[in-house]
Amino acid sequence: MSKRPILVLQMQRMGDLILSFPLFLWLERTYPGHPVWVVAEEKFFRPLMPISPKVTYFPWEGLGVLRREKYELIVNLSIRSQAAALAGELEAGAKIGPVSGPQGATYILGDWQLYRSSVVENNRHNLFHWADLNALDCIPLSRIGQTVWPQPRTLQPTDNRIGLFLGASEESKRPSVEFWASLCAELLGRGMRPVLFGGTLEQETGQAVARIFGGPVLDMSGKLKLGELAAVGQSLQLFITPDTGPMHLAAWAGMKVLNLSLGNVNPWETGPYQNDHYVIRSTMSCALGCWNCRRDSLYCHGPFTPSRIAVIAKRMILNDRSGLTKINMPGLRLYSTARGGNGLYDLQHISGRKASSGDMLGRFWQQFFGAAFGLWDTEEAGRIWSVFENNQPKLAGKMRSHLPLLGKEFSKGLAKGIPLPDCFWDSCPLILRQFSGFIHLFLQNNDYSRPAWVRVLSLYEQLASLVSSR
Missing domain, CATH: 3.40.50.2000 (Glycogen Phosphorylase B;)
Known part of the structure; x- marks a missing residue:
């Protein structure tokens, strides 16, 4: 009996499709025996098929075939509402990315897909590559890290x-x-x-x-x-x-x-x-x-x-x-x-x-979110913060001085369930917006539920512990 397929929805541009190629390879290796199907724009996937990983491509017009299947996993990497609706309609063991429910409301499933959405217009200190973010919700970090990519070709010196x-x-x-x-x-x-x-x-x-x-x-x-x-x-x-x-x-x-x-x-x-x-x-x-x-x-x-x-x-x-x-x-x-x-x-x-203070902050936030989502512990984030604090004491102090205000806001939210104002994330100091942007979207994505507020307070306490005077 054949195993259920894995479906990836990638309806973006050519570059986005090519940056999904590593995910296709990792899916094949992580879920052996499960066919990998990809919905993409035919004008992009057709000429790329000779160099693409061995997946089965479907144009959007092939939905009739797709609707007849049950899937092991659906990964929606598209921002189109039609893709979210399709991801919600199809039956699967697990789903990642934007998914629309029967009432039309769309939710983003997976910490890393939600993080990726949170850096829209807020990516100043983001150091995660799109190709890695495509995969982190469903591929073990060890598999990603152990992948050896071919070196770029070097031709003879006479080829100029x-x-x-x-x-x-x-x-x-x-x-x-x-x-x-x-x-x-x-x-x-x-x-x-x-x-x-x-x-x-x-x-x-x-x-x-x-x-x-x-x-x-x-x-x-x-x-x-x-x-x-x-x-x-x-x-x-x-x-x-x-x-x-x-x-x-x-x-x-x-x-x-x-x-x-x-x-x-x-x-x-x-x-x-x-x-x-x-x-x-x-x-x-x-x-x-x-x-x-x-x-x-x-x-x-x-x-x-x-x-x-x-x-x-x-x-x-x-x-x-x-x-x-x-x-x-x-x-x-x-x-x-x-x-x-x-x-x-x-x-x-x-x-x-x-490297500037912005580069160092990027390193810190990469380590922080990696620890928050279970990829590693907080040791490296703490080390980077110590270096940053020594080099930029005023900026470090600015973050520490603003954290109590966030703590009060989050505690009030937990007690009363009051949504954050629309301006919350970008009214925070720039040094904190990688955090505030994710928190704001996370709460919206979870309808400001009590469990969501509890997790926000847990992330806040983790951050406060790291940046307190060391």
């Missing part, structure tokens, strides 16, 4: 073609035409041959870059399908790209990636997932976990100069990590993708300004 992917979903995430044209010149001057890539929307951009550059460049923008891009990319020494779906395709397909992390993205959440790729990011305070740019100009683009990027590219194709550590880049920080001691995605600092 460098791919440049020109587009991204928003203007703030992509460099200008002038930047790309200057980068072509800088690469060519250092013995590298630029090749332009992009979708149909980038065809005009590719033509403009080639025209302004005026030198020898192969323009492939708008000429390749996704599967063809993955194949052609095997002849590239390096793929330079903003944060976009083809970046994740390149990393999954084994290309060496340099991610220009521009605008309203957080590389901790959506950087290249496999090890030994590189990410370059502005050190501006507002670039730390930017969700929406509210400034009058894209100031974080300024430090990204073509000459700097070309120097990094040259060091990368020479595998000169020592040389990368010595590059002086005011306003920028260079990272290498890796796995941390906890087995999850990590960005290792290579060059540029050292």
